[in-house]
Amino acid sequence: MSLKYVTPVAMFKKYLPKDYVELVDFGPFGKTQDEAGPGNMGQFKELMEEHPMCSGCWMAYYIRLIFASLPCPEETVTLGTAGCGRLAISQAAVPFIYGNYGDQNAMASGLSRAFRLRFPDKQKDVITIAGDGGTMDIGFSMTMHSWIRGERFTTIMLDNEVYGNTGGQESGMSPKGAVLKMAPGGKQFNKMPATDLAKAAGCVYIVRMSPTNIKKAAKIIRRAIFVAREVGPTFIHAYTSCNIEYSIPTEEVFADAKLREKDRFQFEEYMTDAAKEVIDRIEAEEKAAHRAKKGIVEEEVN
Amino acid sequence: MYYVAKVNADMCAEYKCNTCTLYCPEANTLMFDKVGNTSWVDEDRCKGCALCVYVCTDMLSRNCITMEMVHGKE
Numbered sequence: 001m002s003l004k005y006v007t008p009v010a011m012f013k014k015y016l017p018k019d020y021v022e023l024v025d026f027g028p029f030g031k032t033q034d035e036a037g038p039g040n041m042g043q044f045k046e047l048m049e050e051h052p053m054c055s056g057c058w059m060a061y062y063i064r065l066i067f068a069s070l071p072c073p074e075e076t077v078t079l080g081t082a083g084c085g086r087l088a089i090s091q092a093a094v095p096f097i098y099g100n101y102g103d104q105n106a107m108a109s110g111l112s113r114a115f116r117l118r119f120p121d122k123q124k125d126v127i128t129i130a131g132d133g134g135t136m137d138i139g140f141s142m143t144m145h146s147w148i149r150g151e152r153f154t155t156i157m158l159d160n161e162v163y164g165n166t167g168g169q170e171s172g173m174s175p176k177g178a179v180l181k182m183a184p185g186g187k188q189f190n191k192m193p194a195t196d197l198a199k200a201a202g203c204v205y206i207v208r209m210s211p212t213n214i215k216k217a218a219k220i221i222r223r224a225i226f227v228a229r230e231v232g233p234t235f236i237h238a239y240t241s242c243n244i245e246y247s248i249p250t251e252e253v254f255a256d257a258k259l260r261e262k263d264r265f266q267f268e269e270y271m272t273d274a275a276k277e278v279i280d281r282i283e284a285e286e287k288a289a290h291r292a293k294k295g296i297v298e299e300e301v302n
Numbered sequence: 303m304y305y306v307a308k309v310n311a312d313m314c315a316e317y318k319c320n321t322c323t324l325y326c327p328e329a330n331t332l333m334f335d336k337v338g339n340t341s342w343v344d345e346d347r348c349k350g351c352a353l354c355v356y357v358c359t360d361m362l363s364r365n366c367i368t369m370e371m372v373h374g375k376e
Contacts, residue, residue: 038324040334043323043334047329049330055350056351253351254357
């Protein structure tokens with residue numbers, strides 16, 4: 001997709017569904033983060049809506065945040081696989097490709113290469129958003145190989161530490177001793193060290209976090225996408241609790257995310273020198289553009 | 303018949319705050335009205351998780367949001 005395909009012809013606009021027209025007029029297509037970004041969610045029409053996720057799902061919240069912080073939603077393609085996350089990701093107004101049981105990173109490898117050949121003058125973003133099962137258990141080999149090959153796209157792991165979609169089996173990312181509905185004896189093995197594996201496999205930008213600070217979380221998503229455009233594979237390991245399988249009361253989901261930030265999901269950011277260079281350059285450009293815009297507004301006021 | 307969030311508009315308008323809209327897991331549900339300077343809830347979409355109540359009451363101690371029972375429209 002591109003902005004040209006998203007925008008309807010003026011004379012046909014009245015025949016289009018209301019939701020679609022609203023999305024073009026008040027959505028984030030072709031707008032900057034100051035106009036339609038995570039900082040003013042709730043004031044523009046968001047890409048994702050009416051998803052079937054459970055009440056109070058922190059994963060749904062993080063997915064909402066991902067779509068709000070996309071630097072260029074009209075040039076983005078998301079990939080996912082079986083799991084809870086795809087229920088919401090596939091509802092968003094961004095092209096979505098459904099991978100067959102964990103092959104999202106293998107597909108994204110081909111897709112990002114094809115985009116670079118087909119659109120050499122454009123910057124297309126490929127993002128895989130999958131759960132802990134799709135990324136680290138079932139799709140483990142394909143995830144690792146895509147990183148080892150240095151494929152340039154972003155991998156986001158929504159870690160809820162359980163197979164929430166199928167009734168609560170233990171996953172590789174469940175913590176040791178976790179008692180779940182389909183693992184009543186408690187998990188006997190350790191949690192997989194996902195960020196260490198990513199480091200060993202050659203990811204150039206790796207973050208482990210619990211999305212409690214909205215600005216920080218959005219900044220990291222954008223950094224991961226910008227680095228993946230130029231340098232190499234990037235990986236975000238985010239805690240998105242399952243309030244059903246871990247029996248967290250819905251109103252305490254946020255408090256739980258804060259709690260996890262202090263133990264298993266302490267903030268960790270790793271970047272190579274090349275990645276740091278890209279981040280510094282792009283953030284300096286953004287700051288300059290923001291300052292220039294602010295200057296124009298102040299001049300108008302004066 | 304189920305619980306949905308309800309924003310007390312008069313109380314909410316006293317603060318220049320849209321924190322609850324940033325933490326709702328449902329997109330396009332808890333919205334912010336820039337003119338009235340208040341948050342409002344799309345009752346048909348609210349799933350009643352009360353996360354916004356936690357944000358408004360426990361985090362910010364402003365108590366502007368409550369959970370209230372709604373009945374299906376005929």
